[in-house]
Amino acid sequence: MSWDWEFAIKVFPEIFNVIWLVIGITFGAYAVALVFGLILTFARRSSFKPLSWTVYGFIEFIRSTPPLVQLFFVYFALPLIGISLNKYVAGILTLGIHYSTYVSEVYRSGIDSIEKGQWEAARALNFTKSQTWSKVILPQAIPPVIPMLGNYLIVLFKETPLLMAIGVVEFLQKAFLIGADHFKYLEPLTIVGLLFLLLSYPAALLINRLEKWSNQAYGKGSR
Amino acid sequence: MWDNINVYFDILHKLLPAGWMTIKILVTSALLTYLIAFIAGLGRVSQFSIIRTLTMIYVELFRGTSLLVQMFWIFFALPAFGVEFSAFWAGVLALSLNYGAYASEVVRGSILAIPKTQTEASIALNMTRWQRLKLVILPQAFRIMLPGLGNNSIELLKGTSLVSLITLGDLTYRGLIIQNTNLSYTVPVFILLLILYFIIALPLIILVRRLEASASKGVAKV
Numbered sequence: 001m002s003w004d005w006e007f008a009i010k011v012f013p014e015i016f017n018v019i020w021l022v023i024g025i026t027f028g029a030y031a032v033a034l035v036f037g038l039i040l041t042f043a044r045r046s047s048f049k050p051l052s053w054t055v056y057g058f059i060e061f062i063r064s065t066p067p068l069v070q071l072f073f074v075y076f077a078l079p080l081i082g083i084s085l086n087k088y089v090a091g092i093l094t095l096g097i098h099y100s101t102y103v104s105e106v107y108r109s110g111i112d113s114i115e116k117g118q119w120e121a122a123r124a125l126n127f128t129k130s131q132t133w134s135k136v137i138l139p140q141a142i143p144p145v146i147p148m149l150g151n152y153l154i155v156l157f158k159e160t161p162l163l164m165a166i167g168v169v170e171f172l173q174k175a176f177l178i179g180a181d182h183f184k185y186l187e188p189l190t191i192v193g194l195l196f197l198l199l200s201y202p203a204a205l206l207i208n209r210l211e212k213w214s215n216q217a218y219g220k221g222s223r
Numbered sequence: 224m225w226d227n228i229n230v231y232f233d234i235l236h237k238l239l240p241a242g243w244m245t246i247k248i249l250v251t252s253a254l255l256t257y258l259i260a261f262i263a264g265l266g267r268v269s270q271f272s273i274i275r276t277l278t279m280i281y282v283e284l285f286r287g288t289s290l291l292v293q294m295f296w297i298f299f300a301l302p303a304f305g306v307e308f309s310a311f312w313a314g315v316l317a318l319s320l321n322y323g324a325y326a327s328e329v330v331r332g333s334i335l336a337i338p339k340t341q342t343e344a345s346i347a348l349n350m351t352r353w354q355r356l357k358l359v360i361l362p363q364a365f366r367i368m369l370p371g372l373g374n375n376s377i378e379l380l381k382g383t384s385l386v387s388l389i390t391l392g393d394l395t396y397r398g399l400i401i402q403n404t405n406l407s408y409t410v411p412v413f414i415l416l417l418i419l420y421f422i423i424a425l426p427l428i429i430l431v432r433r434l435e436a437s438a439s440k441g442v443a444k445v
Binding site: 064072077184186190 | 293
């Protein structure tokens, strides 16, 4: 048994068709990660110690436990304590929150690279706290880390197959179902691999270029 | 939710044997990951362009697709070519090849981070290529790469949970079976799973923190 072109060409459109679902999940989870990550970053910097320590613990815990188990927890366990989510929302929230802990580290590195003088100048100009953040700190902290943030979009895209575990029919699940129907796994699974490569590799090259451009624009900033 | 502490002990009793499986997978694939990382990382800075190209293709191939797809491919698709692995080795192989690709970037980055003057100095001392690597570059690069490789091992631990999807009886798999046979255990099972994974990760987290601290400390003093 080896590669069967006819079969591959026949099943390709079937697999490719779920691309919109995959893209939807990816961007949904990314939006959650970006927003929740920012919240985590602020909470982590809070001068109210119990809050910042709780958030620190939360980040460490989420970061070092498997997203797959977190997914099961959200999808199977949460309904029993009164929070029912459908599989798409559960998947988007789990992936989004898991990677928000990574994204918050990125924000943090951006904020930490702002010179002390900027804070002092904002204070000297009598800016309020929210003015300081929205007009001085964030506009300088975010642009240099945009390439790193972009990286997590690709990472999230590559994490979507995880959702097959709770029955979301994304690329891998689709291919696996087709494979099981025909008892031929080679073609559909290879197509999935190629799809991931074809979509993520150009994106990665784009991010690389963005990074180079960003390094030039903001000095060594983006590290 | 916390009403019955005995439920937790009952589940823990059933989960722990599977914990050994998770640790077995973690250790086996960690060893293989670092072996691959060094080979591929050195390959990326090889003097021969064929080796550089080949290792680059390997790294981009495995970083460009997802771990779960690779695992499924090795377990379900590879047998079509007559290559069959047990679930354990398919899992270990996928984990090692995937995280090895990421770790090889850490190795490559650390080698490139050593100032060029070090290479020049060792050339001036008439060292061979191998001596240069062994005596000058790697000892310095090694301390730079340690925190990165440590982080990699935490990611690897998280990745081991995916083997449950190719029916290998690790912690996650056992947890799912316990949950399936007794639905009232659902909440405690997954809480315990998360805690157990965190406990396994804890030494690694502490190790990475230490390595990060020592990596930045030593260099500045010299």
